[in-house]
Amino acid sequence: MFPELPAIPHPLQFKSVSFTALKPGPKLIVLGAVHGNEVSGTRAILRMIREFERGDRLLLAGQVTFVPVTNPLAYNRQQRNGDRNLNRNLTPTTTPADFEDHVANWLCPLLAQHEVLLDIHSFQKGDQPFALFGPADNGGPLQPFRHARAERDLALRLGVSRFVDGWLETYANGVANRVAYIKAHGLSGQGLNTDPRYGMGTTECMRASGGYAVTLECGQHDDPQGPAVAYTAIENTLVHLGLIAGQVPQPVRDYQHLTLVEVIDKRHADDQFCRSWSSFDRISKGELIGLRQNGEEVRAPRDGFIVFPNTTSQAGQEWFYVAKEETEPL
Known part of the structure; x- marks a missing residue:
């Protein structure tokens, strides 16, 4: 049912697959393997691409872009990171120092061309899939935002019943505590992450571009049900946004909401x-x-x-x- 994972040859390159409808509509991007050992989303994305290419799916409006393998270096190494964690300090740079900087120079402009992001991950240890969403609407300096209702409406339709928020604010507070510890103990801070912007990942980048984003954690890395969880989330997102035909997903009513x-x-x-x-x-x-x-x-x-x-x-x-x-x- 789900395609086998592809081999990515060297030299490394980036790949995305887009489908565009005749009618205007939302522009969705779906990412897999931001972390190289988290491949349930990759398999689900490859299945969805195959269905569009065979004509089993038809895009009614808007655009969808699929990125099966966002970080090919980490993917080829079958580990979380390539040179570093792509989901931190995700911002373009004119002086790329590692492979993930090159990913950022390609990925951030691609995200900015879209309006909605579904980023699919998996986790090391845990008991059930969950989704993460961002802040309430605000005009503050850390992460100004104006799509909270749309983001939560999407999260509630992914097919999971646990939700987490509070990421970037908690990370920024953690940076402040880290800096205070460094000063109190006379440390140099070299090699430590002392900039709140280091907490910027794919979803933060998408929100900074004016869109909204949800992260799906579709189970443990080796969970055989992970690809199915990811596939359901992709399908529900496409239907919810009106991009494809299908039974409109209803928001989950019985759920757990946690704040970091x-x-x-x-x-x-x-x-x-x-x-x-x-x-x-x-x-x-x-x-x-x-x-x-x-x-x-x-x-x-x-x-x-x-x-x-x-x-x-x-x-x-x-x-x-x-x-x-x-x-x-x-």
Whole structure:
């Protein structure tokens, strides 16, 4: 049902596939393999491209662009990153220093040509797929935005029942804490991410271009159901936006909404979790999360959930996030 993963030869190049209807309409872009070992979205995208090419699907309005493999270097290496994490500091540059800078110089203008982004990922450990969306409408300096309703309407129709927001604001607060720690301990900060703009990824880039974006985390990396989850999300998005015919997806009514509120950095390569945490494990205030290399205990700052625990994070980067549960309806 789902195509096999393609081989990408060297030298590396970028590929996107677009379909444009006779009638005007929304312009959607769908990304896979922003991280090279997250390929469920790639397989779902390849299946959808095949269906359009065979005539099984017809674009009624607007445009859709598919990018099966966004980071070919990381994809070829079968690992999360190429030279670095593409989903950080995603901005064009006239002085590219690594492969991901070249990706940004190609990808950011491509995103700016569209209005809606569906970015498909998977995760290392967790219990169910979920979607991330952005801020409420605001005119603030960090991430001004005016499409919150449309973004949430899309997220609620992807076929998942867990939603997370609060990413960039929490990351920026984490940067401020990181800078304060560096100053307090007389560190140089070299190699540490001390610029809030480093939190800019695909969705932030899309919003900065005037559009809106949702990230789908379609399951664990090796989950055999991951491609099906991704495929359903792509199909629902196309129908919801009026790009193809189909049964209009209804918003999910029973769901969990979490907001990221704090990020804890790894300070030393030998900082260790005290157990094998998975995203969305419940935590209680004061519960032991891990131990620093110097023996200092790291405990939960509040009741809530641990999100994105990363055993392979480097010193000076995010180790885990803490989220709170929201009770107000989206």
